[in-house]
Amino acid sequence: MDSNKDEADRCLDLADQCIRDSKFEDAEKFARKAMKLYPTKRVEEILARVSMLSKQNKKSDPEPEVRKRQTTTNKENSQPHVNVEYSKEQYDYVKRIKKCKDYYEILGVTKEATDSEIKKAYKKLALQLHPDKNKAPGAAESFKAIGNAVAVLTDPEKRKQYDLYGSDEDRMQSAHSRSTHTHYNYSRGFETDFTAEELFNMFFGGGFPQQEFYMRRTGGRWMRQTPDSQPQHAHREQTNGYTAFLQMLPVLLLIVLTMMSSFFISDPLYSLHSNAKYSVERTTQDLKVPYYVKENFPSEYQGSLRRLEISVEEEYMINLRSTCYKERTYKDSMAWKARNFGDAELFQRAKNMDTPSCRKLQEIHA
Incomplete structure:
Protein backbone atom coordinates (compact mmCIF):
# COMPACT_ATOMS: atom_id res chain seq x y z
CA MET A 1 0.00 0.00 0.00
CA VAL A 84 10.37 13.78 -19.48
CA GLU A 85 11.92 10.77 -17.85
CA TYR A 86 13.68 10.76 -14.49
CA SER A 87 14.87 8.04 -12.19
CA LYS A 88 13.09 6.85 -9.08
CA GLU A 89 16.16 7.85 -7.07
CA GLN A 90 15.87 11.44 -8.31
CA TYR A 91 12.20 11.59 -7.41
CA ASP A 92 12.97 10.10 -3.99
CA TYR A 93 15.41 12.97 -3.33
CA VAL A 94 12.70 15.52 -4.13
CA LYS A 95 10.10 13.69 -2.09
CA ARG A 96 12.40 13.54 0.95
CA ILE A 97 13.10 17.28 0.81
CA LYS A 98 9.37 18.05 0.70
CA LYS A 99 8.78 16.11 3.90
CA CYS A 100 11.54 17.89 5.86
CA LYS A 101 10.59 20.15 8.73
CA ASP A 102 13.77 22.25 9.13
CA TYR A 103 17.04 23.14 7.46
CA TYR A 104 19.06 20.57 9.38
CA GLU A 105 16.76 17.78 8.20
CA ILE A 106 16.90 19.11 4.63
CA LEU A 107 20.68 18.77 4.53
CA GLY A 108 20.65 15.59 6.60
CA VAL A 109 22.93 16.94 9.35
CA THR A 110 22.62 17.37 13.11
CA LYS A 111 22.33 20.69 14.94
CA GLU A 112 25.94 20.24 16.10
CA ALA A 113 27.24 19.94 12.52
CA THR A 114 30.24 22.08 11.57
CA ASP A 115 30.44 24.37 8.54
CA SER A 116 32.48 21.82 6.61
CA GLU A 117 29.95 19.05 7.31
CA ILE A 118 27.07 21.32 6.22
CA LYS A 119 28.85 22.31 2.99
CA LYS A 120 29.72 18.68 2.24
CA ALA A 121 26.07 17.66 2.67
CA TYR A 122 24.95 20.53 0.43
CA LYS A 123 27.35 19.56 -2.36
CA LYS A 124 26.09 15.99 -2.33
CA LEU A 125 22.43 17.07 -2.55
CA ALA A 126 23.09 19.86 -5.07
CA LEU A 127 24.53 17.39 -7.55
CA GLN A 128 21.36 15.29 -7.30
CA LEU A 129 18.82 18.14 -7.33
CA HIS A 130 20.25 20.63 -9.83
CA PRO A 131 17.47 21.40 -12.39
CA ASP A 132 19.84 20.64 -15.28
CA LYS A 133 20.19 17.06 -14.04
CA ASN A 134 17.02 16.30 -12.10
CA LYS A 135 13.78 16.78 -14.08
CA ALA A 136 11.45 15.35 -11.44
CA PRO A 137 8.47 17.53 -10.39
CA GLY A 138 9.47 19.79 -7.50
CA ALA A 139 13.22 19.49 -8.15
CA ALA A 140 13.62 23.23 -8.65
CA GLU A 141 11.82 23.97 -5.37
CA SER A 142 13.97 21.42 -3.54
CA PHE A 143 17.11 22.89 -5.09
CA LYS A 144 16.13 26.30 -3.72
CA ALA A 145 15.43 24.72 -0.33
CA ILE A 146 18.93 23.29 0.07
CA GLY A 147 20.35 26.63 -1.11
CA ASN A 148 18.44 28.47 1.62
CA ALA A 149 19.52 25.86 4.15
CA VAL A 150 23.24 26.13 3.45
CA ALA A 151 23.12 29.95 3.27
CA VAL A 152 21.48 30.19 6.70
CA LEU A 153 23.39 27.44 8.50
CA THR A 154 26.82 28.68 7.34
CA ASP A 155 26.06 32.23 8.52
CA PRO A 156 26.78 32.40 12.30
CA GLU A 157 24.26 35.16 13.03
CA LYS A 158 21.44 33.70 10.92
CA ARG A 159 22.09 30.22 12.29
CA LYS A 160 21.89 31.56 15.84
CA GLN A 161 18.54 33.24 15.12
CA TYR A 162 17.29 30.14 13.33
CA ASP A 163 18.19 27.90 16.30
CA LEU A 164 16.45 30.30 18.69
CA TYR A 165 13.18 30.77 16.82
CA GLY A 166 13.05 27.90 14.34
CA SER A 167 11.37 25.29 16.56
CA ASP A 168 8.18 27.25 17.24
CA GLU A 169 7.81 28.15 13.57
CA ASP A 170 8.35 24.53 12.58
CA ARG A 171 5.49 23.41 14.81
CA MET A 172 3.18 26.13 13.48
CA GLN A 173 4.08 25.32 9.87
CA SER A 174 3.68 21.58 10.48
CA ALA A 175 0.18 22.07 11.87
CA HIS A 176 -0.71 24.29 8.94
CA SER A 177 0.58 21.69 6.46
CA ARG A 178 -1.54 18.91 7.95
CA SER A 179 -4.70 20.99 7.70
CA THR A 180 -4.22 22.53 4.24
CA HIS A 181 -1.96 20.01 2.43
CA THR A 182 0.52 22.77 1.51
CA HIS A 183 4.24 22.34 1.20
CA TYR A 184 6.69 23.51 3.83
CA ASN A 185 7.79 27.14 3.44
CA TYR A 186 11.56 26.86 3.24
CA SER A 187 12.28 30.59 3.46
CA ARG A 188 10.61 31.11 6.86
CA GLY A 189 11.85 34.69 7.17
CA PHE A 190 15.49 33.75 6.47
CA GLU A 191 16.17 35.24 3.05
CA THR A 192 19.44 34.71 1.19
CA ASP A 193 21.26 37.39 -0.78
CA PHE A 194 21.78 35.15 -3.85
CA THR A 195 19.75 32.74 -5.91
CA ALA A 196 20.07 28.98 -5.61
CA GLU A 197 22.04 28.89 -8.88
CA GLU A 198 24.53 31.46 -7.59
CA LEU A 199 24.97 29.52 -4.37
CA PHE A 200 25.63 26.40 -6.43
CA ASN A 201 28.38 28.19 -8.36
CA MET A 202 29.90 29.47 -5.12
CA PHE A 203 30.51 25.89 -4.01
CA PHE A 204 31.41 24.35 -7.38
CA GLY A 205 33.21 27.32 -8.96
CA GLY A 206 31.71 27.12 -12.42
CA GLY A 207 29.28 28.76 -14.78
CA PHE A 208 30.62 32.32 -14.73
CA PRO A 209 32.40 33.45 -17.94
CA GLN A 210 34.35 36.20 -16.13
CA GLN A 211 35.92 33.76 -13.62
CA GLU A 212 34.01 35.24 -10.74
CA PHE A 213 34.77 34.13 -7.23
CA TYR A 214 33.26 34.98 -3.87
CA MET A 215 34.64 36.26 -0.62
CA ARG A 216 32.89 36.42 2.72
CA ARG A 217 32.66 39.62 4.64
CA THR A 218 33.27 39.92 8.38
CA GLY A 219 29.53 40.39 8.97
CA GLY A 220 28.77 37.03 7.33
CA ARG A 221 27.44 38.37 4.03
CA TRP A 222 28.63 37.03 0.67
CA MET A 223 30.34 39.44 -1.73
CA ARG A 224 30.77 38.65 -5.45
CA GLN A 225 34.07 39.76 -6.92
CA THR A 226 36.02 39.30 -10.14
CA PRO A 227 39.75 39.68 -10.79
CA ASP A 228 39.01 42.85 -12.80
CA SER A 229 37.04 44.33 -9.93
CA GLN A 230 39.84 43.91 -7.36
CA PRO A 231 41.68 47.17 -8.26
CA GLN A 232 38.36 49.04 -8.30
CA HIS A 233 37.46 47.60 -4.91
CA ALA A 234 40.88 48.58 -3.48
CA HIS A 235 40.52 52.11 -4.90
CA ARG A 236 37.02 52.39 -3.43
CA GLU A 237 38.30 51.30 0.00
CA GLN A 238 41.14 53.85 -0.22
CA THR A 239 38.69 56.63 -1.13
CA ASN A 240 36.38 55.70 1.72
CA GLY A 241 39.31 55.75 4.16
CA TYR A 242 40.37 59.22 2.96
CA THR A 243 36.80 60.53 3.31
CA ALA A 244 36.55 59.14 6.86
CA PHE A 245 39.85 60.85 7.73
CA LEU A 246 38.57 64.21 6.47
CA GLN A 247 35.41 63.81 8.52
CA MET A 248 37.42 63.08 11.67
CA LEU A 249 39.95 65.89 11.07
CA PRO A 250 37.99 68.66 12.94
CA VAL A 251 37.62 66.40 15.98
CA LEU A 252 41.34 65.56 15.94
CA LEU A 253 42.25 69.25 15.69
CA LEU A 254 39.98 70.07 18.63
CA ILE A 255 41.62 67.38 20.76
CA VAL A 256 45.12 68.61 19.85
CA LEU A 257 44.24 72.26 20.64
CA THR A 258 42.76 71.24 23.98
CA MET A 259 45.89 69.33 24.91
CA MET A 260 48.12 72.23 23.82
CA SER A 261 46.09 74.80 25.74
CA SER A 262 46.62 72.85 28.95
CA PHE A 263 50.37 73.58 28.68
CA PHE A 264 49.84 77.33 28.45
CA ILE A 265 47.27 77.75 31.23
CA SER A 266 49.05 78.49 34.49
CA ASP A 267 47.74 77.84 37.99
CA PRO A 268 45.97 80.67 39.88
CA LEU A 269 48.19 82.87 42.04
CA TYR A 270 46.18 82.21 45.18
CA SER A 271 43.32 80.25 46.74
CA LEU A 272 40.80 81.23 49.40
CA HIS A 273 41.06 77.73 50.83
CA SER A 274 44.08 75.85 52.07
CA ASN A 275 45.22 72.67 50.29
CA ALA A 276 48.42 70.77 49.49
CA LYS A 277 49.41 73.11 46.63
CA TYR A 278 48.40 76.38 48.36
CA SER A 279 49.71 75.90 51.86
CA VAL A 280 51.25 79.30 52.80
CA GLU A 281 48.73 81.62 54.52
CA ARG A 282 48.70 85.38 53.93
CA THR A 283 46.30 88.19 54.91
CA THR A 284 45.18 91.27 53.00
CA GLN A 285 46.01 94.63 54.52
CA ASP A 286 42.57 96.32 54.30
CA LEU A 287 39.90 93.70 55.17
CA LYS A 288 42.24 91.17 56.78
CA VAL A 289 40.97 88.45 54.45
CA PRO A 290 43.03 85.25 54.70
CA TYR A 291 44.25 83.68 51.47
CA TYR A 292 46.79 81.01 50.55
CA VAL A 293 49.67 80.91 48.09
CA LYS A 294 52.34 78.44 46.96
CA GLU A 295 55.65 78.07 48.75
CA ASN A 296 57.56 79.68 45.89
CA PHE A 297 55.20 82.70 45.77
CA PRO A 298 57.77 85.31 47.01
CA SER A 299 60.28 84.35 44.32
CA GLU A 300 57.88 83.62 41.46
CA TYR A 301 55.40 86.51 41.71
CA GLN A 302 56.80 89.78 40.33
CA GLY A 303 53.55 91.76 40.06
CA SER A 304 51.84 94.29 42.29
CA LEU A 305 50.96 92.80 45.68
CA ARG A 306 48.40 95.56 46.28
CA ARG A 307 46.52 94.67 43.04
CA LEU A 308 46.58 91.01 43.97
CA GLU A 309 45.07 91.65 47.41
CA ILE A 310 42.31 93.77 45.85
CA SER A 311 41.39 90.75 43.66
CA VAL A 312 41.41 88.50 46.73
CA GLU A 313 39.07 90.84 48.63
CA GLU A 314 36.70 91.20 45.68
CA GLU A 315 36.41 87.43 45.28
CA TYR A 316 35.96 87.05 49.04
CA MET A 317 33.12 89.63 49.11
CA ILE A 318 31.35 88.01 46.15
CA ASN A 319 31.41 84.62 47.86
CA LEU A 320 30.29 86.19 51.17
CA ARG A 321 27.31 87.94 49.59
CA SER A 322 26.25 84.73 47.80
CA THR A 323 26.41 82.72 51.02
CA CYS A 324 24.54 85.44 52.94
CA TYR A 325 21.75 85.39 50.35
CA LYS A 326 21.36 81.62 50.74
CA GLU A 327 21.28 81.90 54.55
CA ARG A 328 18.57 84.58 54.51
CA THR A 329 16.50 82.69 51.94
CA TYR A 330 16.56 79.52 54.04
CA LYS A 331 15.69 81.51 57.22
CA ASP A 332 12.75 83.29 55.54
CA SER A 333 11.38 80.06 54.05
CA MET A 334 11.47 78.39 57.48
CA ALA A 335 9.63 81.32 59.06
CA TRP A 336 7.00 81.28 56.30
CA LYS A 337 6.47 77.56 56.80
CA ALA A 338 6.09 78.04 60.58
CA ARG A 339 3.49 80.79 60.12
CA ASN A 340 1.61 78.79 57.51
CA PHE A 341 1.30 75.71 59.77
CA GLY A 342 0.93 77.72 62.98
CA ASP A 343 4.06 76.15 64.48
CA ALA A 344 5.30 78.53 67.18
CA GLU A 345 8.35 76.43 68.01
CA LEU A 346 9.49 76.28 64.41
CA PHE A 347 8.92 80.03 64.06
CA GLN A 348 11.10 80.72 67.09
CA ARG A 349 13.87 78.51 65.70
CA ALA A 350 13.71 80.38 62.40
CA LYS A 351 13.86 83.70 64.19
CA ASN A 352 16.92 82.66 66.22
CA MET A 353 18.74 81.05 63.27
CA ASP A 354 22.27 82.40 62.87
CA THR A 355 23.50 83.82 59.53
CA PRO A 356 27.28 84.03 59.93
CA SER A 357 27.99 85.27 56.38
CA CYS A 358 25.53 88.11 56.74
CA ARG A 359 27.03 88.95 60.11
CA LYS A 360 30.50 89.17 58.59
CA LEU A 361 29.17 91.49 55.85
CA GLN A 362 27.73 93.75 58.49
CA GLU A 363 31.00 93.80 60.39
CA ILE A 364 32.92 94.69 57.24
CA HIS A 365 30.53 97.54 56.30
CA ALA A 366 30.23 98.82 59.89
Whole structure:
Protein backbone atom coordinates (compact mmCIF):
# COMPACT_ATOMS: atom_id res chain seq x y z
CA MET A 1 0.00 0.00 0.00
CA ASP A 2 2.86 2.41 0.73
CA SER A 3 4.30 1.92 -2.75
CA ASN A 4 0.85 2.57 -4.25
CA LYS A 5 0.56 5.75 -2.17
CA ASP A 6 3.98 7.00 -3.35
CA GLU A 7 3.11 6.28 -6.97
CA ALA A 8 -0.24 8.02 -6.50
CA ASP A 9 1.52 11.08 -5.06
CA ARG A 10 3.81 11.11 -8.07
CA CYS A 11 0.83 10.99 -10.42
CA LEU A 12 -0.84 13.84 -8.56
CA ASP A 13 2.31 15.95 -8.83
CA LEU A 14 2.31 15.31 -12.57
CA ALA A 15 -1.36 16.23 -12.71
CA ASP A 16 -0.63 19.52 -10.95
CA GLN A 17 2.10 20.26 -13.46
CA CYS A 18 -0.24 19.50 -16.36
CA ILE A 19 -2.85 21.85 -14.91
CA ARG A 20 -0.28 24.63 -14.74
CA ASP A 21 0.58 23.92 -18.38
CA SER A 22 -3.17 23.96 -19.29
CA LYS A 23 -3.00 20.28 -20.39
CA PHE A 24 -6.25 19.24 -18.77
CA GLU A 25 -6.66 15.92 -20.58
CA ASP A 26 -3.26 14.70 -19.39
CA ALA A 27 -4.03 16.02 -15.92
CA GLU A 28 -7.26 14.01 -15.82
CA LYS A 29 -5.43 10.84 -16.90
CA PHE A 30 -2.87 11.12 -14.13
CA ALA A 31 -5.53 11.99 -11.57
CA ARG A 32 -7.66 8.94 -12.52
CA LYS A 33 -4.59 6.74 -12.33
CA ALA A 34 -3.91 8.07 -8.82
CA MET A 35 -7.53 7.32 -7.91
CA LYS A 36 -7.03 3.67 -8.87
CA LEU A 37 -3.76 3.38 -6.99
CA TYR A 38 -4.66 5.18 -3.76
CA PRO A 39 -7.93 7.17 -3.58
CA THR A 40 -7.71 10.25 -1.34
CA LYS A 41 -9.51 13.52 -0.88
CA ARG A 42 -6.74 15.27 -2.77
CA VAL A 43 -7.43 13.12 -5.85
CA GLU A 44 -11.11 14.10 -5.76
CA GLU A 45 -10.19 17.78 -5.46
CA ILE A 46 -7.85 17.62 -8.44
CA LEU A 47 -10.44 15.80 -10.58
CA ALA A 48 -13.06 18.41 -9.71
CA ARG A 49 -10.57 21.16 -10.46
CA VAL A 50 -9.66 19.65 -13.84
CA SER A 51 -13.33 19.31 -14.78
CA MET A 52 -14.09 22.91 -13.85
CA LEU A 53 -11.03 24.30 -15.66
CA SER A 54 -11.79 22.24 -18.78
CA LYS A 55 -15.33 23.65 -18.96
CA GLN A 56 -14.07 27.21 -18.47
CA ASN A 57 -11.45 26.70 -21.15
CA LYS A 58 -14.04 25.45 -23.66
CA LYS A 59 -16.36 28.38 -22.96
CA SER A 60 -13.64 31.02 -23.23
CA ASP A 61 -12.02 29.59 -26.38
CA PRO A 62 -13.73 31.07 -29.51
CA GLU A 63 -11.84 28.79 -31.90
CA PRO A 64 -11.54 25.34 -30.32
CA GLU A 65 -10.50 23.67 -33.56
CA VAL A 66 -7.71 26.13 -34.19
CA ARG A 67 -6.52 25.78 -30.59
CA LYS A 68 -6.57 22.00 -30.92
CA ARG A 69 -4.44 22.15 -34.07
CA GLN A 70 -1.99 24.52 -32.38
CA THR A 71 -1.70 22.20 -29.40
CA THR A 72 -1.06 19.25 -31.71
CA THR A 73 1.62 21.23 -33.51
CA ASN A 74 3.26 22.20 -30.23
CA LYS A 75 3.27 18.56 -29.14
CA GLU A 76 4.96 17.59 -32.38
CA ASN A 77 7.58 20.33 -32.20
CA SER A 78 8.45 20.04 -28.51
CA GLN A 79 8.55 17.21 -26.06
CA PRO A 80 5.80 17.54 -23.40
CA HIS A 81 6.97 17.99 -19.83
CA VAL A 82 5.00 14.98 -18.64
CA ASN A 83 7.01 12.73 -20.92
CA VAL A 84 10.37 13.78 -19.48
CA GLU A 85 11.92 10.77 -17.85
CA TYR A 86 13.68 10.76 -14.49
CA SER A 87 14.87 8.04 -12.19
CA LYS A 88 13.09 6.85 -9.08
CA GLU A 89 16.16 7.85 -7.07
CA GLN A 90 15.87 11.44 -8.31
CA TYR A 91 12.20 11.59 -7.41
CA ASP A 92 12.97 10.10 -3.99
CA TYR A 93 15.41 12.97 -3.33
CA VAL A 94 12.70 15.52 -4.13
CA LYS A 95 10.10 13.69 -2.09
CA ARG A 96 12.40 13.54 0.95
CA ILE A 97 13.10 17.28 0.81
CA LYS A 98 9.37 18.05 0.70
CA LYS A 99 8.78 16.11 3.90
CA CYS A 100 11.54 17.89 5.86
CA LYS A 101 10.59 20.15 8.73
CA ASP A 102 13.77 22.25 9.13
CA TYR A 103 17.04 23.14 7.46
CA TYR A 104 19.06 20.57 9.38
CA GLU A 105 16.76 17.78 8.20
CA ILE A 106 16.90 19.11 4.63
CA LEU A 107 20.68 18.77 4.53
CA GLY A 108 20.65 15.59 6.60
CA VAL A 109 22.93 16.94 9.35
CA THR A 110 22.62 17.37 13.11
CA LYS A 111 22.33 20.69 14.94
CA GLU A 112 25.94 20.24 16.10
CA ALA A 113 27.24 19.94 12.52
CA THR A 114 30.24 22.08 11.57
CA ASP A 115 30.44 24.37 8.54
CA SER A 116 32.48 21.82 6.61
CA GLU A 117 29.95 19.05 7.31
CA ILE A 118 27.07 21.32 6.22
CA LYS A 119 28.85 22.31 2.99
CA LYS A 120 29.72 18.68 2.24
CA ALA A 121 26.07 17.66 2.67
CA TYR A 122 24.95 20.53 0.43
CA LYS A 123 27.35 19.56 -2.36
CA LYS A 124 26.09 15.99 -2.33
CA LEU A 125 22.43 17.07 -2.55
CA ALA A 126 23.09 19.86 -5.07
CA LEU A 127 24.53 17.39 -7.55
CA GLN A 128 21.36 15.29 -7.30
CA LEU A 129 18.82 18.14 -7.33
CA HIS A 130 20.25 20.63 -9.83
CA PRO A 131 17.47 21.40 -12.39
CA ASP A 132 19.84 20.64 -15.28
CA LYS A 133 20.19 17.06 -14.04
CA ASN A 134 17.02 16.30 -12.10
CA LYS A 135 13.78 16.78 -14.08
CA ALA A 136 11.45 15.35 -11.44
CA PRO A 137 8.47 17.53 -10.39
CA GLY A 138 9.47 19.79 -7.50
CA ALA A 139 13.22 19.49 -8.15
CA ALA A 140 13.62 23.23 -8.65
CA GLU A 141 11.82 23.97 -5.37
CA SER A 142 13.97 21.42 -3.54
CA PHE A 143 17.11 22.89 -5.09
CA LYS A 144 16.13 26.30 -3.72
CA ALA A 145 15.43 24.72 -0.33
CA ILE A 146 18.93 23.29 0.07
CA GLY A 147 20.35 26.63 -1.11
CA ASN A 148 18.44 28.47 1.62
CA ALA A 149 19.52 25.86 4.15
CA VAL A 150 23.24 26.13 3.45
CA ALA A 151 23.12 29.95 3.27
CA VAL A 152 21.48 30.19 6.70
CA LEU A 153 23.39 27.44 8.50
CA THR A 154 26.82 28.68 7.34
CA ASP A 155 26.06 32.23 8.52
CA PRO A 156 26.78 32.40 12.30
CA GLU A 157 24.26 35.16 13.03
CA LYS A 158 21.44 33.70 10.92
CA ARG A 159 22.09 30.22 12.29
CA LYS A 160 21.89 31.56 15.84
CA GLN A 161 18.54 33.24 15.12
CA TYR A 162 17.29 30.14 13.33
CA ASP A 163 18.19 27.90 16.30
CA LEU A 164 16.45 30.30 18.69
CA TYR A 165 13.18 30.77 16.82
CA GLY A 166 13.05 27.90 14.34
CA SER A 167 11.37 25.29 16.56
CA ASP A 168 8.18 27.25 17.24
CA GLU A 169 7.81 28.15 13.57
CA ASP A 170 8.35 24.53 12.58
CA ARG A 171 5.49 23.41 14.81
CA MET A 172 3.18 26.13 13.48
CA GLN A 173 4.08 25.32 9.87
CA SER A 174 3.68 21.58 10.48
CA ALA A 175 0.18 22.07 11.87
CA HIS A 176 -0.71 24.29 8.94
CA SER A 177 0.58 21.69 6.46
CA ARG A 178 -1.54 18.91 7.95
CA SER A 179 -4.70 20.99 7.70
CA THR A 180 -4.22 22.53 4.24
CA HIS A 181 -1.96 20.01 2.43
CA THR A 182 0.52 22.77 1.51
CA HIS A 183 4.24 22.34 1.20
CA TYR A 184 6.69 23.51 3.83
CA ASN A 185 7.79 27.14 3.44
CA TYR A 186 11.56 26.86 3.24
CA SER A 187 12.28 30.59 3.46
CA ARG A 188 10.61 31.11 6.86
CA GLY A 189 11.85 34.69 7.17
CA PHE A 190 15.49 33.75 6.47
CA GLU A 191 16.17 35.24 3.05
CA THR A 192 19.44 34.71 1.19
CA ASP A 193 21.26 37.39 -0.78
CA PHE A 194 21.78 35.15 -3.85
CA THR A 195 19.75 32.74 -5.91
CA ALA A 196 20.07 28.98 -5.61
CA GLU A 197 22.04 28.89 -8.88
CA GLU A 198 24.53 31.46 -7.59
CA LEU A 199 24.97 29.52 -4.37
CA PHE A 200 25.63 26.40 -6.43
CA ASN A 201 28.38 28.19 -8.36
CA MET A 202 29.90 29.47 -5.12
CA PHE A 203 30.51 25.89 -4.01
CA PHE A 204 31.41 24.35 -7.38
CA GLY A 205 33.21 27.32 -8.96
CA GLY A 206 31.71 27.12 -12.42
CA GLY A 207 29.28 28.76 -14.78
CA PHE A 208 30.62 32.32 -14.73
CA PRO A 209 32.40 33.45 -17.94
CA GLN A 210 34.35 36.20 -16.13
CA GLN A 211 35.92 33.76 -13.62
CA GLU A 212 34.01 35.24 -10.74
CA PHE A 213 34.77 34.13 -7.23
CA TYR A 214 33.26 34.98 -3.87
CA MET A 215 34.64 36.26 -0.62
CA ARG A 216 32.89 36.42 2.72
CA ARG A 217 32.66 39.62 4.64
CA THR A 218 33.27 39.92 8.38
CA GLY A 219 29.53 40.39 8.97
CA GLY A 220 28.77 37.03 7.33
CA ARG A 221 27.44 38.37 4.03
CA TRP A 222 28.63 37.03 0.67
CA MET A 223 30.34 39.44 -1.73
CA ARG A 224 30.77 38.65 -5.45
CA GLN A 225 34.07 39.76 -6.92
CA THR A 226 36.02 39.30 -10.14
CA PRO A 227 39.75 39.68 -10.79
CA ASP A 228 39.01 42.85 -12.80
CA SER A 229 37.04 44.33 -9.93
CA GLN A 230 39.84 43.91 -7.36
CA PRO A 231 41.68 47.17 -8.26
CA GLN A 232 38.36 49.04 -8.30
CA HIS A 233 37.46 47.60 -4.91
CA ALA A 234 40.88 48.58 -3.48
CA HIS A 235 40.52 52.11 -4.90
CA ARG A 236 37.02 52.39 -3.43
CA GLU A 237 38.30 51.30 0.00
CA GLN A 238 41.14 53.85 -0.22
CA THR A 239 38.69 56.63 -1.13
CA ASN A 240 36.38 55.70 1.72
CA GLY A 241 39.31 55.75 4.16
CA TYR A 242 40.37 59.22 2.96
CA THR A 243 36.80 60.53 3.31
CA ALA A 244 36.55 59.14 6.86
CA PHE A 245 39.85 60.85 7.73
CA LEU A 246 38.57 64.21 6.47
CA GLN A 247 35.41 63.81 8.52
CA MET A 248 37.42 63.08 11.67
CA LEU A 249 39.95 65.89 11.07
CA PRO A 250 37.99 68.66 12.94
CA VAL A 251 37.62 66.40 15.98
CA LEU A 252 41.34 65.56 15.94
CA LEU A 253 42.25 69.25 15.69
CA LEU A 254 39.98 70.07 18.63
CA ILE A 255 41.62 67.38 20.76
CA VAL A 256 45.12 68.61 19.85
CA LEU A 257 44.24 72.26 20.64
CA THR A 258 42.76 71.24 23.98
CA MET A 259 45.89 69.33 24.91
CA MET A 260 48.12 72.23 23.82
CA SER A 261 46.09 74.80 25.74
CA SER A 262 46.62 72.85 28.95
CA PHE A 263 50.37 73.58 28.68
CA PHE A 264 49.84 77.33 28.45
CA ILE A 265 47.27 77.75 31.23
CA SER A 266 49.05 78.49 34.49
CA ASP A 267 47.74 77.84 37.99
CA PRO A 268 45.97 80.67 39.88
CA LEU A 269 48.19 82.87 42.04
CA TYR A 270 46.18 82.21 45.18
CA SER A 271 43.32 80.25 46.74
CA LEU A 272 40.80 81.23 49.40
CA HIS A 273 41.06 77.73 50.83
CA SER A 274 44.08 75.85 52.07
CA ASN A 275 45.22 72.67 50.29
CA ALA A 276 48.42 70.77 49.49
CA LYS A 277 49.41 73.11 46.63
CA TYR A 278 48.40 76.38 48.36
CA SER A 279 49.71 75.90 51.86
CA VAL A 280 51.25 79.30 52.80
CA GLU A 281 48.73 81.62 54.52
CA ARG A 282 48.70 85.38 53.93
CA THR A 283 46.30 88.19 54.91
CA THR A 284 45.18 91.27 53.00
CA GLN A 285 46.01 94.63 54.52
CA ASP A 286 42.57 96.32 54.30
CA LEU A 287 39.90 93.70 55.17
CA LYS A 288 42.24 91.17 56.78
CA VAL A 289 40.97 88.45 54.45
CA PRO A 290 43.03 85.25 54.70
CA TYR A 291 44.25 83.68 51.47
CA TYR A 292 46.79 81.01 50.55
CA VAL A 293 49.67 80.91 48.09
CA LYS A 294 52.34 78.44 46.96
CA GLU A 295 55.65 78.07 48.75
CA ASN A 296 57.56 79.68 45.89
CA PHE A 297 55.20 82.70 45.77
CA PRO A 298 57.77 85.31 47.01
CA SER A 299 60.28 84.35 44.32
CA GLU A 300 57.88 83.62 41.46
CA TYR A 301 55.40 86.51 41.71
CA GLN A 302 56.80 89.78 40.33
CA GLY A 303 53.55 91.76 40.06
CA SER A 304 51.84 94.29 42.29
CA LEU A 305 50.96 92.80 45.68
CA ARG A 306 48.40 95.56 46.28
CA ARG A 307 46.52 94.67 43.04
CA LEU A 308 46.58 91.01 43.97
CA GLU A 309 45.07 91.65 47.41
CA ILE A 310 42.31 93.77 45.85
CA SER A 311 41.39 90.75 43.66
CA VAL A 312 41.41 88.50 46.73
CA GLU A 313 39.07 90.84 48.63
CA GLU A 314 36.70 91.20 45.68
CA GLU A 315 36.41 87.43 45.28
CA TYR A 316 35.96 87.05 49.04
CA MET A 317 33.12 89.63 49.11
CA ILE A 318 31.35 88.01 46.15
CA ASN A 319 31.41 84.62 47.86
CA LEU A 320 30.29 86.19 51.17
CA ARG A 321 27.31 87.94 49.59
CA SER A 322 26.25 84.73 47.80
CA THR A 323 26.41 82.72 51.02
CA CYS A 324 24.54 85.44 52.94
CA TYR A 325 21.75 85.39 50.35
CA LYS A 326 21.36 81.62 50.74
CA GLU A 327 21.28 81.90 54.55
CA ARG A 328 18.57 84.58 54.51
CA THR A 329 16.50 82.69 51.94
CA TYR A 330 16.56 79.52 54.04
CA LYS A 331 15.69 81.51 57.22
CA ASP A 332 12.75 83.29 55.54
CA SER A 333 11.38 80.06 54.05
CA MET A 334 11.47 78.39 57.48
CA ALA A 335 9.63 81.32 59.06
CA TRP A 336 7.00 81.28 56.30
CA LYS A 337 6.47 77.56 56.80
CA ALA A 338 6.09 78.04 60.58
CA ARG A 339 3.49 80.79 60.12
CA ASN A 340 1.61 78.79 57.51
CA PHE A 341 1.30 75.71 59.77
CA GLY A 342 0.93 77.72 62.98
CA ASP A 343 4.06 76.15 64.48
CA ALA A 344 5.30 78.53 67.18
CA GLU A 345 8.35 76.43 68.01
CA LEU A 346 9.49 76.28 64.41
CA PHE A 347 8.92 80.03 64.06
CA GLN A 348 11.10 80.72 67.09
CA ARG A 349 13.87 78.51 65.70
CA ALA A 350 13.71 80.38 62.40
CA LYS A 351 13.86 83.70 64.19
CA ASN A 352 16.92 82.66 66.22
CA MET A 353 18.74 81.05 63.27
CA ASP A 354 22.27 82.40 62.87
CA THR A 355 23.50 83.82 59.53
CA PRO A 356 27.28 84.03 59.93
CA SER A 357 27.99 85.27 56.38
CA CYS A 358 25.53 88.11 56.74
CA ARG A 359 27.03 88.95 60.11
CA LYS A 360 30.50 89.17 58.59
CA LEU A 361 29.17 91.49 55.85
CA GLN A 362 27.73 93.75 58.49
CA GLU A 363 31.00 93.80 60.39
CA ILE A 364 32.92 94.69 57.24
CA HIS A 365 30.53 97.54 56.30
CA ALA A 366 30.23 98.82 59.89
